Amino acid sequence: MRNFPPEIVMEAVANGLLTGAVYGLVALGLTLVYGVLHIINFAHGALLTLAMYAAWVAWAAFGLDPYVAILPLVPIFFALGYGVQRLVIGPASRGEDSNILLVTLGLSIVLENAMLAIFRSDTLSVQVDYAMEVIEAGPMLLSFPRVVGFGVAFVVAAVLFVLLRMTDTGRAIRAVAKERTGAALVGIDVGHVYAVTFGIGTACLAVAACLLLPSFYVNPRVGNAFVLVAFTIVVLGGMGSVPGALLGGLVIGVVESLSGLYLGDSLGQLGIFVIFILVLLFKPTGLFGARA
Amino acid sequence: MLEVRDLVAGYGLTRVLEGVSLDVTAGEIVAVLGSNGAGKTTLNMVLSGLVKPRSGEVRFAGERITGLSPAQVMARGLIQVPEGRKIFPNLNVRENLELGSYRRAKANRAKNLEKVFATFPRLRERVAQAAGTLSGGEQQMLAIGRGMMAEPKLLILDEPSLGLSPLLVEEMFTLIRRLHGEGLAIMLVEQNVAQSLDLADRAYVLEHGAFALAGPAAEVRENPELKRAYLGL
Numbered sequence: 001m002r003n004f005p006p007e008i009v010m011e012a013v014a015n016g017l018l019t020g021a022v023y024g025l026v027a028l029g030l031t032l033v034y035g036v037l038h039i040i041n042f043a044h045g046a047l048l049t050l051a052m053y054a055a056w057v058a059w060a061a062f063g064l065d066p067y068v069a070i071l072p073l074v075p076i077f078f079a080l081g082y083g084v085q086r087l088v089i090g091p092a093s094r095g096e097d098s099n100i101l102l103v104t105l106g107l108s109i110v111l112e113n114a115m116l117a118i119f120r121s122d123t124l125s126v127q128v129d130y131a132m133e134v135i136e137a138g139p140m141l142l143s144f145p146r147v148v149g150f151g152v153a154f155v156v157a158a159v160l161f162v163l164l165r166m167t168d169t170g171r172a173i174r175a176v177a178k179e180r181t182g183a184a185l186v187g188i189d190v191g192h193v194y195a196v197t198f199g200i201g202t203a204c205l206a207v208a209a210c211l212l213l214p215s216f217y218v219n220p221r222v223g224n225a226f227v228l229v230a231f232t233i234v235v236l237g238g239m240g241s242v243p244g245a246l247l248g249g250l251v252i253g254v255v256e257s258l259s260g261l262y263l264g265d266s267l268g269q270l271g272i273f274v275i276f277i278l279v280l281l282f283k284p285t286g287l288f289g290a291r292a
Numbered sequence: 293m294l295e296v297r298d299l300v301a302g303y304g305l306t307r308v309l310e311g312v313s314l315d316v317t318a319g320e321i322v323a324v325l326g327s328n329g330a331g332k333t334t335l336n337m338v339l340s341g342l343v344k345p346r347s348g349e350v351r352f353a354g355e356r357i358t359g360l361s362p363a364q365v366m367a368r369g370l371i372q373v374p375e376g377r378k379i380f381p382n383l384n385v386r387e388n389l390e391l392g393s394y395r396r397a398k399a400n401r402a403k404n405l406e407k408v409f410a411t412f413p414r415l416r417e418r419v420a421q422a423a424g425t426l427s428g429g430e431q432q433m434l435a436i437g438r439g440m441m442a443e444p445k446l447l448i449l450d451e452p453s454l455g456l457s458p459l460l461v462e463e464m465f466t467l468i469r470r471l472h473g474e475g476l477a478i479m480l481v482e483q484n485v486a487q488s489l490d491l492a493d494r495a496y497v498l499e500h501g502a503f504a505l506a507g508p509a510a511e512v513r514e515n516p517e518l519k520r521a522y523l524g525l
Contacts, residue, residue, distance in 0.1 A: 168394055171387050175380040182378030184362040185340060185371075186438065187395025 004261065007139040012261045013254050014137070018146035020253015021153035025208040026226050027233035027245040028157065029201030035240025036177040036197040039097055042104040043084075044230070046111035047202055048223035051077055051209030053115060056218050059126045066126060066213040067148065073206040081202025085195040115220040123217040131214045149211035156207050157246050160200070164242065173197055177240065229256075229269070232276040238289030247287060251275075293318045293446055293477055294339075294370070299348035301338045308334040310501040311348070316446060316479050321472050323488040323509065324481045326498030327522055332481045333375050335498070336450050340372045341365040353445065367395050369445030375454065375481075377435040381424025385415055388423050388434055392441025400443065408437040411467070429460040436467070446477045453484050465491055485522060489513045497521045 004012075026048060033041045051073065058069040088107065093099040133144035164170035175183045176193045184190055208226075216222070233252050237244025252272055259271030279286060294316040301309040308331045316322045326332050337343040339350060341362040350358045352370050366372075380388050389408055393401045409416040412433045418426060423434055432452055439447055449468065453461040465487050472478055472491075482488040489495055495512040497505035504521035505512055512518060 168391070171383060171391055172394060174383055174387075175391055178382045179378050179380050181342065181374060182380060183391075184342060185366065185374055185378065186391050186442070187363040187366040188391070189361070189363050 002262065009258075009261070011140040011142075012257045014140055014142055015146060016254035016257030017250050018142065018150040018253070019257065020250040021150040021246070022146075022208055022211050022249075023226070023229055023233055023253055024246040024249020025153045025156060025204055025211070027230040027237065027249050028160065028242060029204035029208075030227070030230050031234045031237065031240055031245040032160075032204075032242065033198055033201040034234065035242075036173055037085075037100070037194050039100040039104070041198075041201070042101065043107040043111065044104075044201070044205070045223035045227035046108035046115075047077075047081070048205045048209060048226055049115060049218070049220060050111055050223075051202075051206045052213055052216075052218045052222060053119060053124075054206070055210045055213045056124050056126060059128075059213070060124075065128065066210045067152075070152070070207055070210045073210060074203045077206035078199040078203040080199075082195045082199035084202070085198035086191065089198070090191060090194065112220050119218075119220065121219060123219045125217040126213055128214050143215065145211070145214040152207065152211055153246075153249075156204065157242075160204075160242065163200075169193075169196065229272060232272050234286075235276060235284075236279050236286055238286030241286065241288035244286055244288035293320075293353060294479070295349075295351040296335075296339070297349045297351075299335070299338060299345050299350065301334055301343055301345040301348075303334075303343075307346075308501050309338070309345075312498070312501070312503060314496055314503070314506070316477055318477055319472075319475055320494065321468070321478045321480060321492045323492035323495040324479060324498060325483070325485055325488060325495060325522065327483065330498040331501040332498055333450060336372055336374070336448055336481060339365070339370065339448065363395055366442060369396065369443070370448070371396075371439045371442050371444035371446070372448040373435045373439040373450065373452065375450040377431045379423045379431055379434050379438065382422060384420050384422055385426070385434060386419045388438055389415070389441050392438035395442070397441065397443040401441070404441050404443065408440050411440070411470075412437055428455050429457070429463075432456060432460075432464065440471075444476065446479060447471070448479045448481065450481045451483065452480075453482065453487070461487070485518070 030041060030044050054073055055066050055069045058064040059066060089100060089103050092103045130144050134141040135144055135147055164174060172183065172188045172193050176188060176190055180190055229252060233245060233248040236251060237248030255271040255275055256268045260268030263270060296312060296314045299309050299312040312335060324332055334343060338345050341360050345358060349356060352368055357365055357368065389405055390401060393404065397404060414430055415433055415437055418430065423431065426434060452464050456464060468478060468480065469491055480488055480492060489509045489512060492509040494507065495509045496503045497512065497518060499521045505515055505517050
């Protein structure tokens with residue numbers, strides 16, 4: 001193993017943390033949907049791809065900076081997620097969890113191929129003048145888009161935390177997650193809460209897409225790469241745990257960055273899946289997982 | 293206040309309720325008794341809109357509520373405290389109570405919260421504790437308190453004494469008497485025959501999905517049929 005000067009290692013850790021926050025944001029949507037609806041949303045990756053295309057279109061057709069595009073895309077994707085759960089996944093599943101699995105898988109195939117038909121398999125990206133900018137933090141050079149991503153991811157997490165703790169809707173979401181019958185008996189419309197939760201998860205993807213776009217490319221399958229990492233984060237953080245998703249994202253970001261440094265860029269993801277297997281072997285409930 | 297007529301309900305191929313009719317009038321305590329599997333909980337599920345009946349009618353305060361959603365039923369003031377409490381274990385005591393007024397009586401939330409704390413001082417002591425960590429008795433208090441937060445017109449209590457120590461059962465029945473004393477109509481669904489009959493104005497005894505006995509509590513208590521219907525002797 002090579003020896004790197006400490007500032008290089010520090011920079012790798014910092015960049016890992018920055019990227020990890022955005023990973024955490026992708027995982028946040030996944031874990032929230034799992035925690036409340038008790039389903040694995042296989043359409044998460046395709047929805048992320050869709051959001052990235054939406055941000056690209058906002059830039060290419062309307063000249064919107066990806067960061068500005070967050071504002072219109074969040075409500076649009078919330079509505080999209082709400083509608084998908086209420087009109088497609090909910091009715092098609094008929095209360096069977098195994099059906100939901102298939103419905104979300106089918107949805108992802110339809111979405112991916114629709115995007116393939118519309119945008120072709122070419123890789124698209126946006127050109128913004130800050131894409132290559134760096135911020136000097138002491139001896140470290142940090143990429144500007146990643147710093148923004150980190151900040152926004154934490155703002156989103158904080159907003160979500162307040163929403164879940166302080167508002168009736170948020171409490172209803174947490175109530176439905178653990179006790180559906182009790183929730184129905186206090187007058188909570190469980191179907192509505194499911195759809196709101198799915199909408200929030202999808203809105204998180206819209207934010208993540210806008211944060212990723214300045215430094216990543218888009219193609220019809222790009223979302224899957226992120227969601228694979230997000231699954232690992234969800235398992236590491238504890239299925240259904242919101243703080244777990246964020247912390248797990250940071251850990252995974254650092255692991256990826258450090259294994260990229262020591263093992264070479266192409267093997268950066270190796271560390272992630274080693275962690276995945278280790279967690280499953282030794283702490284299957286994850287960092288913040290509920291006791292079985 | 294509550295009128296149930298010829299209710300038939302079940303799950304899949306199984307029929308659980310075979311034509312049940314009952315009434316609860318304002319200010320009354322009505323006991324619905326029956327052994328395990330007699331259909332008590334299914335009856336409550338139908339009344340609250342969680343299970344759709346196959347036929348029959350439920351009217352509440354003069355309005356037909358058959359087929360309404362649980363939210364619509366509880367918005368009308370028919371509140372159920374379910375069997376097994378069904379509190380939110382991951383939420384703290386205050387959040388549980390506040391969600392009791394999620395759809396009804398939200399404007400009076402602060403006032404009703406004080407009222408519930410006055411009735412159950414134990415809940416005030418545990419206000420920030422996760423509900424899942426409460427003892428069984430405290431969880432039952434919380435479930436009733438959550439029901440009270442919605443300002444019920446009729447409160448359905450499903451097996452409030454289940455799983456409680458004899459001392460706590462006594463306390464629970466004292467509490468139900470007190471709530472009734474404040475003018476609340478209560479439908480008490482219980483396995484605990486003697487204490488329920490002491491408390492109730494009238495009683496129904498459910499057996500195999502139909503009422504085997506009905507009448508004033510004192511008469512039901514003296515009826516030799518009670519033992520047969522209840523114990524299956």
